Amino acid sequence: MADALRRSELRGAPGPRLEESVVGDVLRRAARLGPDDVVLTVPAGRGPGNGTAARDEGGSWTAAELLADATAVAASLLRRHPPGTRIATYLANGPEAVLLQFGVALAGMVLVPVNPKARPDELAHALGLSEAARLYVRDGDADVAGRAASRPPRLDAVVRLGGDWRELRAGGPAPVLPPVAPDSPAQIQFTSGTSGRPKGVRIHHQGMVLTSHAFARRIGLPPGGVWVNPMPLFHTAGNVLGTMGALWQRAEHVVLRFEPAAVLEAMAARRATLLSAAPTLLHLLMDHPDFAGTDLRDLRVVFTGGMTLTPAMVDTIEARFGAPLSVTFGMTETCGCALQTAPLADDAEVRRTTVGVPIAGTDVRVVDASGEVAPIGRAGELLLRGTRLTRGYHDDPEATARAIDADGWLHTGDLAVMDARGRLRIAGRLKDMIKTGGENVAPEEVEDVVTGHPGVARAAVVGVPDTRWGELVVAFVVPEPGADFDADAVTAHCRERLSPFKVPRRWTVVHELPLTASAKVRRAELRRRAAESHEHGH
CATH class of the missing domain: 3.30.300.30 (ANL, C-terminal domain)
Structure with a gap:
């Protein structure tokens, strides 16, 4: 990176060449390098829904076990649907969400994760636009899903899960897993646009692989450790940065729904080295009566994003948790991360006042109202480009053309200021979101x-x-x-x-x-x- 930039334009570092090019490769790598490493833990707890759901079993998986179970899920899907089929989930955090993420990817199908708090009309829109053929839902949410799922014409089945992840595995001879291309779609995730209707962001395998790898490198922790992740797994922050990022590290990925007492208990019991949580969730944890007595001595990094943090907020979070903060700026269109501070390498002032520099594979421009690159220190619209980013919105060429210009730049609608070292500060936004x-x-x-x-x-x-x-x-x-x-x-x-x-x-x-x-x-x-x-x- 240049020592002193004159214009607000920066070409991101290319990053190392990876042998892994699709989501399944990252899981196979973990199983090859450390088959006995525990890479997923789901604490037991009460299921979501109407309050009467059965207690989740929870459990832990080694890398070899996770690969075997995800392969079994893929085989079960392939007995019913061809590669390329869209598989929707309406699930809170739990083992089913993780196993379906990897199982769908191994099967060469496309995951459509929908917010389990979405109302019937919102769920119906997601199912209809994505043309999902299958929907997985927990028993406690079956009524909402049933009302929504009756509308899309291509939905073949609604699968109700009762709290035992083994329901995802069906018997019978296992078909051969298909080849998966790096640029093939892995997920369709929904995000609201300025038009008011959620748009389906197409996320490809290569984007998930490169983003999660670059994110994990920027975090800077050694292999292993324990990543506690209450971020929702229907978001890129949860299932790309969390699930995939932890797998690159071969860290124990602790997945749970956000309930302050349960998260604090898991952090102490599992001796968390990293916590991933939005700023609002961090505030709720710090305000909880159990926080002061929670043993956080092993915590090395707190990761957050999703809103602009003031220097005072950064100071408070780092002081209370006793660990440096890694702040990211990202969008669903960037697989959850585009800019990020390095918690162990950046000094306190960088962490307090910026969102860092681009992660590998990300080009950045700040442009003025005429579209010209702005001088250093001048606010303008933030533009992003790179092979990691989305190719566009599903079945919406007009929205794609509005967001991504002819030169491949994604117009974020956010205002940013770049300094002479390439570090950026978010200064507001052009959009009304x-x-x-x-x-x-x-x-x-x-x-x-x-x-x-x-x-x-x-x-x-x-x-x-x-x-x-x-x-x-x-x-x-x-x-x-x-x-x-x-x-x-x-x-x-x-x-x-x-x-x-x-x-x-x-x-x-x-x-x-x-x-x-x-x-x-x-x-x-x-x-x-x-x-x-x-x-x-x-």
Whole structure:
């Protein structure tokens, strides 16, 4: 990397040449190098859903056992579907999610992991757009999945899992696993776009392999160790950076749902060397009464991302956990990571004020409004390019063309500033996307639901800065003439139709929405109003 850049443009290091080119190769490598290494642990716990689900068995897998069981899952899938079939999951963190991730990859099929908190309409959209043939769901969520799965025409089966991962393995002769090409699709993950409808991001095998390898190298820990990962496995942060990153290290990957007491217990019991958690989750852990008494003496790194951190927040997290922080900037389109600080190599000021430099295989530009590369120290839109990145959105060429230009640059919509050493600071964003607790919320999607209530005539949704959640979803509403606005009723209406993190936290009744001359809502003014109200506790 150049010692002193003059323009905000940087070609990422190519990284080492890898023998592994597809997801299955990384699992085979771990089984070859350390067949007896424990690479997956799932603590026993109560299953998700309606509160009556049976207790999960949990368990641990060596690398050889994980390869054998994932191969059996692949064989079971291949008895029913040809390679290339899309297999959807509606699962919270657990052994089934990991085994299906690897089993689908070994079978040459495409995983479609859907947020298990998604509502029926959201799940139906994901199933329909991806044309998934099969859906795996836990018993406690079968009702939601059943209502959604009845709509897509190509869905052949809904498989209900009762808490025993062995249900994924069906008997019979094992078919030969197919060859898998590095540039073939591995997953379709859904992310909200500015249009308000979630888009299916195509993630290929090579992207998952290269990203997870580069991420693990930037973390800088020696092989082995214990990675505690409560990040959701339907996200790239959970199943690329977590599942795949830990496998490169041949670390014990401890997978569990985020429940503060359970995470703290697992960290102490397994002697965690790395914790992966969004900033909101870190706050919840630090606020938990068990935190002060939790033995964290083996912790070496805390990894986080999903929202901008202030220097004070970095200081607090590092002091409380007793370990340096690795902060990443990434998107689903970048397999979860594009920029990252090196926790063991970067000094404190870099960790406090930047999101580091590009990981291997990532080119970066910061451009001004005219599309020209900005000078060092000047804010502009962050553009990314590299073989790791998505090739585009599933069945959406228009959205793909808007996001990825003719030269292959992904336009992130985020504002960034690059310094002379190539380190970047995120300075805001061009898009109106709200980022709350590490999740993306498209205002238009929420507005459509809010205005679907009979008492609401118009609505505009914005984000307001919040130290814990990154941003809170705030709604400004114009009631129907003669109607009294009932916040509880509209909130209940939203909860039936939106994931919980998308439901507005604050409601403000207005007589009219501020508009531009072209009749567009002036979101900047609403954000200002919301911030002032939030600051004064209203």
